[in-house]
Amino acid sequence: MSNHSDRLAALRQQLAAQGLDGFVVPLTDEHMSEYVGSYAHRLAWLTGFEGSAGSAAVLADKAATFTDGRYTLQVRQQVDGADWSFESVPESNVTDWLKAHAPAGARIGYDPWLHRRDWVARTREALAAKGAELVAVTTNPIDAVWSDRPERSKAALVVHPERLAGRSSADKRQAVADWLGEQGADAAVLAALDSIAWTFNLRGSDVSRTPVGLAFALVHGDGTADLFVEGEKVTAELRQHLGNGVRLHERAEFEAKLGELGGKTVAVDPERSVAAIGEALEKAGATIIALRDPTVLPRATKNETEVAGHRAAQTRDGAVMVKFLKWVDAHQGELDELKASARLEEIRREDPTLKDLSFDSISAFGANAASPHYHSTEKSNVPFAPGSLYLIDSGGQYEDGTTDITRTVAVGEPTPEMRDRFTRVLQGHIAIDSAVFPKGTRGGQLDSFARRPLWEAGLDYAHGTGHGVGSFLSVHEGPQRIAPVGGAYAGGDEPLQAGMILSNEPGYYKEGEYGIRIENLVLVVPVEVAGADKELLGFETLTFAPIDRRLIDRALLSDREVQWLNDYHAEVVRRIGPGLGAEERAWLEEQCAPL
Structure with missing residues (x-):
């Protein structure tokens, strides 16, 4: 499509085809990252805004971007004001805007792999007060109309040596295991890319300017872990570095693995994990403890x-x-x-x-x-x-x-x-x-x-x-x-x-x-x-x-x-x-x- 107005029109057509009256577009990925791989630049593709923090909401007859004071000038330079209104955060936010502008009976879509659970709950409640509904999509409608969307990076993960890390991966995983024992939990979900990179002493090149690799992880109470990463990214050196204590799986198997944790108590960081993770665990019958990722403070x-x-x-x-x-x-x-x-x-x-x-x-x-x-x-x-x-x-x-x-x-x-x-x-x-x-x-x-x-x-x-x-x-x-x-x-x-x-x-x-x-x-x-x-x-x-x-x-x-x-x-x-x-x-x- 030749310009961003065409892209907005194409998205609205796709929303209608999916039975939706609106859609929310955050600037993040499945890991709640600030900086994301090119495949996840949905907000920039749709609006033209290239800042590192923002979001957008689209309805059939109006659309808005949401940025904080760092981007007041930039968003107006990069985004067409004829198509989008400019909302300032924190004075405004997506939830309040939807509550004010979504018509009664509207079905507003969201991608559960791109939003936190608290946002989903808050927005669902706000829309319900208007007689509207927040609807999880299985196919992101932007992906459906973004014909030349880049693929996820296939770059290999690399070992970050202990001489630079200062601690072994096994030592870090054992510290998580000790923490799990204190919390009465069986496993912890690690979804933030920098947490995974730090815990396993890995680095990658999947996100421009940030040396991380696309992966998910589960760390268990015995200090072992499951690492979910695309097979093309795994080298013999990486396997040797991780050792027998880390089981490797394809990244696409992560959701299914969550479904095997029924009866387990699982620590999930509500700030660094998307709604889809919590939904998969609940569906499996796991007990979720909302706690901060145990690697965040040691990493800091x-x-x-x-x-x-x-x-x-x-x-x-x-x-x-x-x-x-x-x-x-x-x-x-x-x-x-x-x-x-x-x-x-x-x-x-x-x-x-x-x-x-x-x-x-x-x-x-x-x-x-x-x-x-x-x-x-x-x-x-x-x-x-x-x-x-x-x-x-x-x-x-x-x-x-x-x-x-x-x-x-x-x-x-x-x-x-x-x-x-x-x-x-x-x-x-x-x-x-x-x-x-x-x-x-x-x-x-x-x-x-x-x-x-x-x-x-x-x-x-x-x-x-x-x-x-x-x-x-x-x-x-x-x-x-x-x-x-x-x-x-x-x-x-x-x-x-x-x-x-x-x-x-x-x-x-x-x-x-x-x-x-x-x-x-x-x-x-x-x-x-x-x-x-x-x-x-x-x-x-x-x-x-x-x-x-x-x-x-x-x-x-x-x-x-x-x-x-x-x-x-x-x-x-x-x-x-x-x-x-x-x-x-x-x-x-x-x-x-x-x-």
């Missing part, structure tokens, strides 16, 4: 080997950023967004330990940077011009760690307002980095530290301040976040623990003009304070690259903030400088001179 609290790997990867990536930022400074007059991001990727790929980027780089100049998750295309690409800002948010998937860094740099002479806003963002960044807090503190309790300098000027930003980061895994990893509690920011109420890695990335965005963000990764560590009567935690900075001094209004900074910046820049030179050539080191030392 990195062991010493993983922490060492992160530190090494961040140092190498810092050298990449220094080379890139120097190059940008030297070529500002001849650059555009795509040229800049292409050059950054070239520099990163000079490192043989790089396996992929950790996400598609956000290379944004001027007004484009006002969209926090902007993605430059041939159509949107703009050249650099004096008097504005360039924002580059990027990262790498290295075999020993995952990186994520944002820097905002001046192109030509910045305005006083730009310097004011940048300095306030820097103050918020410093406040998070410097925070000392009692054990048990939630990320949501720290979030306002980053926003206060902006709030004092009547400003704010519409995204969280920090997300968890995996160890050669997902660049967005839960359960921890530094974000307001509730609304669109799930995870802000998770207690921070030593070993967790998070981003520290306050920002400011002025629609139509510019965007600012400063992002480093930080590690939660114990902190000793003389005379303290509580266990305390703080952050160790992991990311080292210069912060643009040309954008700083010195008058706004306290002496303590100036000392933080000078100390940070001295550490950048100490860590990154030895790996650079003489010319690059001289440039770095100039950028990191004391303020």
Whole structure:
């Protein structure tokens, strides 16, 4: 079909053929993933929206997209407003919209392999109040009209060696088995791809930028497991690595295997498992315990080997950023967004330990940077011009760690307002980095530290301040976040623990003009304070690259903030400088001179 309007019309025809009056289209896959394989890009195919969080609902006479504040501008640029209304989350959501707009007697379809059970229950109840019905489909109607839909990846799974993982798969599975005993359960369903990759010390290439493989798993109370993965993806090395404790099955056999668990007590994570899993277990007569995936917290609290790997990867990536930022400074007059991001990727790929980027780089100049998750295309690409800002948010998937860094740099002479806003963002960044807090503190309790300098000027930003980061895994990893509690920011109420890695990335965005963000990764560590009567935690900075001094209004900074910046820049030179050539080191030392 030639355009998205044609696709919407074709979907409506298919819905009518299936006896449906509407359909819900989430941006996820059978594993509730944030980033999905190309075969699951149903929302993008239908609407044109290419962000990493959103959904849509289609009725016979109207349709709506649902995105949060990160994508307010992007969704309007990519989606045709003649066909779709734009709904803002959390002020609106799919369930409430359907309740308001679905006619009495309507049959609204959903794919049970793409939604959580709580969403199904809540939406079914809401529609029932209107005399409408939520109907599970056995064939996704988008798949029926998406004629050139890509197949699932057949790429082989690879072993993630214990020298990088820090723990054996057998040890991790035994820990799950011990947990099952404590919970009085016989088995646990692992449906999240990063949980499976971590538990079995596997990595894959089935999802762009995230090194995971498409699979499901069951871990049992005796420490053995069933792994469901397409046979083409299994190698002799993989079989040897897994050993006798892991039984291999075709991925398509997963649902049938759930049907064999009648009489068993099975732990299922309601946040990371789709409704179809719970329905299959209930149909079999299993008892379901709704508990968080037991690998989530161990995966989030990195062991010493993983922490060492992160530190090494961040140092190498810092050298990449220094080379890139120097190059940008030297070529500002001849650059555009795509040229800049292409050059950054070239520099990163000079490192043989790089396996992929950790996400598609956000290379944004001027007004484009006002969209926090902007993605430059041939159509949107703009050249650099004096008097504005360039924002580059990027990262790498290295075999020993995952990186994520944002820097905002001046192109030509910045305005006083730009310097004011940048300095306030820097103050918020410093406040998070410097925070000392009692054990048990939630990320949501720290979030306002980053926003206060902006709030004092009547400003704010519409995204969280920090997300968890995996160890050669997902660049967005839960359960921890530094974000307001509730609304669109799930995870802000998770207690921070030593070993967790998070981003520290306050920002400011002025629609139509510019965007600012400063992002480093930080590690939660114990902190000793003389005379303290509580266990305390703080952050160790992991990311080292210069912060643009040309954008700083010195008058706004306290002496303590100036000392933080000078100390940070001295550490950048100490860590990154030895790996650079003489010319690059001289440039770095100039950028990191004391303020």
